[in-house]
Amino acid sequence: MSAIAAFFWERRAEIAALAAQHVMLVAAATAIAAGIGVPLGVALTRRPRLARPVLGFANVIQTIPSLALFGFLIPVPLLGGIGARTAIVALVLYGLLPILRNTHAGIRSVDPAIVEAADGLGMTPRQRLRFVDLPLAMPVILAGIRVAVVVGVGLATIAAAIGAGGLGVLIYRGVATVDHRLILAGAVPAALLAILFDVLLGAAEKRLSGVR
Amino acid sequence: MPPILEYVSVVRRLGGRPVLDGFTLSIAEGETVALVGPSGSGKTTALKLANRLLEPDSGEVRVFGEPAASQDPIRLRRGVGWVIQEGGLFPHWTVEENVSAVPRLLGWPPGKRRERALALLESVGLPAADFARRRPGELSGGQRQRVGVARALAAEPRLVLMDEPFGALDPPSRRAIQEEFRGWRTRLRAAVLFVTHDVGEAFLLADRVAVLAGGNVRQVGTPDELRRRPVDELVRGFLAGSSS
Numbered sequence: 302m303s304a305i306a307a308f309f310w311e312r313r314a315e316i317a318a319l320a321a322q323h324v325m326l327v328a329a330a331t332a333i334a335a336g337i338g339v340p341l342g343v344a345l346t347r348r349p350r351l352a353r354p355v356l357g358f359a360n361v362i363q364t365i366p367s368l369a370l371f372g373f374l375i376p377v378p379l380l381g382g383i384g385a386r387t388a389i390v391a392l393v394l395y396g397l398l399p400i401l402r403n404t405h406a407g408i409r410s411v412d413p414a415i416v417e418a419a420d421g422l423g424m425t426p427r428q429r430l431r432f433v434d435l436p437l438a439m440p441v442i443l444a445g446i447r448v449a450v451v452v453g454v455g456l457a458t459i460a461a462a463i464g465a466g467g468l469g470v471l472i473y474r475g476v477a478t479v480d481h482r483l484i485l486a487g488a489v490p491a492a493l494l495a496i497l498f499d500v501l502l503g504a505a506e507k508r509l510s511g512v513r
Numbered sequence: 514m515p516p517i518l519e520y521v522s523v524v525r526r527l528g529g530r531p532v533l534d535g536f537t538l539s540i541a542e543g544e545t546v547a548l549v550g551p552s553g554s555g556k557t558t559a560l561k562l563a564n565r566l567l568e569p570d571s572g573e574v575r576v577f578g579e580p581a582a583s584q585d586p587i588r589l590r591r592g593v594g595w596v597i598q599e600g601g602l603f604p605h606w607t608v609e610e611n612v613s614a615v616p617r618l619l620g621w622p623p624g625k626r627r628e629r630a631l632a633l634l635e636s637v638g639l640p641a642a643d644f645a646r647r648r649p650g651e652l653s654g655g656q657r658q659r660v661g662v663a664r665a666l667a668a669e670p671r672l673v674l675m676d677e678p679f680g681a682l683d684p685p686s687r688r689a690i691q692e693e694f695r696g697w698r699t700r701l702r703a704a705v706l707f708v709t710h711d712v713g714e715a716f717l718l719a720d721r722v723a724v725l726a727g728g729n730v731r732q733v734g735t736p737d738e739l740r741r742r743p744v745d746e747l748v749r750g751f752l753a754g755s756s757s
Contacts, residue, residue, distance in 0.1 A: 415601060415604070417566065418602070421564055421566055421597065423589075423591035423592075437605060
């Protein structure tokens with residue numbers, strides 16, 4: 302055990318750098334996924350006919366094995382290639398479903414009496430969205446973002462396979478050289494990151510729902 | 514002076530069945546009218562036609578002397594107070610924010626909004642110092658109803674619509690808030706149309722009571738007229754059967 306700790310300590314600079322890279326990948330992907338998923342989820346509540354096909358499509362993306370998706374993206378012009386950009390595109394695609402689904406479900410779950418009150422008081426649709434729908438759906442939306450982040454932290458380890466960097470680099474190197482300590486040096490920080498984000502976002506979610 | 518709210522031969526269907534069928538009623542400036550009738554008789558539908566949450570299938574609704582259909586629904590709603598069953602408060606806003614909702618939408622400056630909200634809270638019996646910063650979840654049912662009333666009155670509407678405003682309360686708090694409503698009524702210069710299934714409440718609070726059945730008004734008159742001269746057995750039975 303202490304041997305592994307010493308091994309980690311020796312490589313702390315590299316682990317920290319790769320962890321930072323890892324966080325950047327996930328943060329960029331989640332920001333983009335939220336930037337697409339939240340407005341799209343809102344739009345789907347206004348156009349219920351589209352909800353089923355769009356959510357279904359996002360579901361299908363989710364079922365593509367991640368390594369395969371990374372592989373598929375490599376030859377795609379503009380989005381693909383080798384490196385962080387392709388990894389972010391893939392992570393965005395995976396993050397989209399939970400965010401989209403939760404935004405849609407969160408807004409639809411707002412008490413219809415509250416929605417009618419907002420309309421009856423003379424809010425425009427935009428004001429209702431800003432003052433009522435989004436704030437009341439926020440805990441559910443945040444739960445979707447939380448899922449996207451936690452899943453993203455795990456998936457991003459695979460991104461090292463296409464040269465995107467991150468903690469996966471250590472895992473792949475460990476697998477290639479049959480060195481458990483290297484695998485752990487990537488896997489343990491990745492797991493800790495996932496837990497950390499889960500706890501932080503869970504706390505934010507709880508704070509927001511306490512308001513309701 | 515034209516009536517502040519007028520329904521002219523309004524028909525409104527729900528899934529093919531007419532809920533309102535030739536509904537005609539007018540409410541004068543400053544008058545309080547109660548709409549009573551069995552459940553499913555279209556009382557709430559009638560209210561929602563007045564602020565264009567619903568549109569008539571035929572006939573006309575006139576608000577402030579103009580056809581409602583020709584008015585911008587957003588502006589119309591901001592000019593008409595709306596008290597909802599169980600309050601319909603925004604759970605994530607404080608009591609003060611709830612009361613200030615319409616003034617905020619109308620773009621009143623914050624100082625004026627706040628002054629108005631605090632004064633209104635006092636007048637509905639909720640001392641602002643205690644209540645302004647609470648959230649609806651921390652209030653009793655009766656307190657929420659009071660906040661709902663204050664919210665409806667915030668922008669000084671000339672017409673207030675109330676849907677079972679005191680319906681969700683237990684009898685003692687209901688009696689208390691009804692008594693207070695009579696006090697607010699004399700200070701209000703607004704006309705009020707309120708829906709209730711409680712005939713006793715209608716007789717207590719309204720200048721005139723309209724009995725709704727079969728999609729239109731069977732009889733409308735002062736509580737006294739209705740008690741003394743119900744037009745038919747249905748009205749007599751309804752007034753006798755559901756008074757409490």
